Amino acid sequence: MFSLLTPSTKLTLWLISLVPFIWGMLTSITNLLVPYLQDVYSLSYTQSIWVQVIFSLSPLIISLPMAAIINRTGYKPALIGVLCFAVLGCILVLPAAWHYSYRVTLVAIFIVAMSVAAMQVVTNPIVTSLGSDNTISNRMTFVSSINALGTTVAPWLAAAYFFPEITQSPIEKANNLQIPFILLATFISIVTITLLVTRFNTPPTKRTQTSADVNSTNQVNNVDNATLNQRHYWLGVIAIFCYTGTEVSIGTYLVSYLNQAGNLPLNTAGQLVTFYWGGAMAGRIAGCLLFSKINARKVLCINAALSGLIILGAILLPGLTSGYLMIGLGLCHSIMYPVIFSLAIRQLGDQIAKASSILIMAGAGGAILPLIQALLADQFFIANTFLLSFICYVFILFYSAIGYKNKDSIGMGFLRKNTQPE
Structure with a gap:
């Protein structure tokens, strides 16, 4: 390598x-x-x-x-x-x-x-x-x-x-x-x-800024309206928000689920979380080796569907078996972020840098969704609160199956504005 x-x-x-x-x-x-x-x-x-x-x-x-x-x-x-x-x-x-x-x-x-x-x-x-x-x-x-x-x-x-x-x-x-x-x-x-x-x-740093640099910066800051109107991009932003939110939620509340729904001691439940993160590591290595031979988007689609089924089982049939299956969500999550990210920035031309920064900001889902789940967990049984994660997986499945296509191939006017010169 x-x-x-x-x-x-x-x-x-x-x-x-x-x-x-x-x-x-x-x-x-x-x-x-x-x-x-x-x-x-x-x-x-x-x-x-x-x-x-x-x-x-x-x-x-x-x-x-x-x-x-x-x-x-x-x-x-x-x-x-x-x-x-x-x-x-x-x-x-x-x-x-x-x-x-x-x-x-x-x-x-x-x-x-x-x-x-x-x-x-x-x-x-x-x-x-x-x-x-x-x-x-x-x-x-x-x-x-x-x-x-x-x-x-x-x-x-x-x-x-x-x-x-x-x-x-x-x-x-x-x-x-x-x-x-x-x-x-x-x-x-x-x-x-x-x-x-x-x-x-280390890479060089720009200590001073010439007039040419200022003009270049202004051009980057003026985001093309066509980029803002790309349906697949904004759906990708939402998908990243959903992914980061549910990944953090699962990693955060998995111990509580194994303890309350699976009756495992906190010590044992905490150690089992290792396998959740270990699955993410194994999946990233496998993805690096296999994505040159298989379609990454289809893998994302399968992983989102499988994750949705696992979390639905954890909601409807809470217990130790469902908790063990939830540990496997780490493997399902492993390739979601890079694949969603790559699908979202397709065909954005010179606006990729600005688009990427917004996608990174969408990682705030890792703060917002767990907070919402915490509010729910104070009112309901921990298993029921994972309905929020199920909704996220459904949206990721939609994005991997349909939403990744740009507005021209879909033929819909989502987020479309009039970009004709005045």
């Missing part, structure tokens, strides 16, 4: 891939924190889901400021600063545990969430610059696999601390946070020091 890269570039790629590994661990541990904090502080679903809301909304807050920081300082200083910020967030979890404070915990999670979003803004351009344009997909797939490894390993290790089998008081449970986050802070510090002393190539 990397035979054309120089030894120094290969080393850089391996070192940089540790950053996605870090944000993968932090992301999956955040999902575990929802049921954990709910148990420790006797919270309602609505109160505990604010951990996930804060985490999922962070890209909307930090992305643009992080881009400005990169242009001012360069990629390597920005990356080192972001990792130090992540260490600070992990360390702040300790006084939150000492003082038995949910509010201080939320502050710490907010800092961690900002660092995770900033890591993505800094790291992805570095990875794409480490080689030719023809092999970008290979490098990004490799990095995504390392990220998935982090999301798979972390729940298995952290669940033993978060949900011990012995009986504990609430204060003792709160202190269980300390060891996992001390280990995380230590590991991130080691990676930070390693990257600091290692010389590696």
Whole structure:
């Protein structure tokens, strides 16, 4: 896969891939924190889901400021600063545990969430610059696999601390946070020091802006009306919103479902989430190998239909069997985001950059839909609240079967405006 890269570039790629590994661990541990904090502080679903809301909304807050920081300082200083910020967030979890404070915990999670979003803004351009344009997909797939490894390993290790089998008081449970986050802070510090002393190539940054640059920026900001009228694009934005929302919801409430509907101890349920994220990792690797031979859109269609059937069974027949089937949703989810994304940006010409930024913003579904499900979970049995995920799968199925086609091939006037010159 990397035979054309120089030894120094290969080393850089391996070192940089540790950053996605870090944000993968932090992301999956955040999902575990929802049921954990709910148990420790006797919270309602609505109160505990604010951990996930804060985490999922962070890209909307930090992305643009992080881009400005990169242009001012360069990629390597920005990356080192972001990792130090992540260490600070992990360390702040300790006084939150000492003082038995949910509010201080939320502050710490907010800092961690900002660092995770900033890591993505800094790291992805570095990875794409480490080689030719023809092999970008290979490098990004490799990095995504390392990220998935982090999301798979972390729940298995952290669940033993978060949900011990012995009986504990609430204060003792709160202190269980300390060891996992001390280990995380230590590991991130080691990676930070390693990257600091290692010389590696980064993309150039634009410190100043000429008049030509300003004109170019103005042209990009003036989004073509034809792009805004592309039916398949806006349906793709909704599909991304649905996907991110239901992926986060399943990852967040799977422990609660296995505990309440499947009667599994929280410790066992937390460890089983590892297989949910492991399925996502396996699916990404398989997709990279197979999409050159099979139709990715048809795979998306099958996965959406299968996911809908699994979640419908979890609603109608709640129990341990349905919980085990829900773990398999990680495999179904694995290829949804890249396939939906690629279908949505087809035929957008020079507007792909602007369109992509809106698609990324649609990831706010990971904050909004879990919050809605939390409000429902406070009123209804946890299994019934997954009706929201079922609706999302139905829409993704519609998009993969019909909605991906552009307005010309469909012959409908959805979102169409008069684009004739006045």
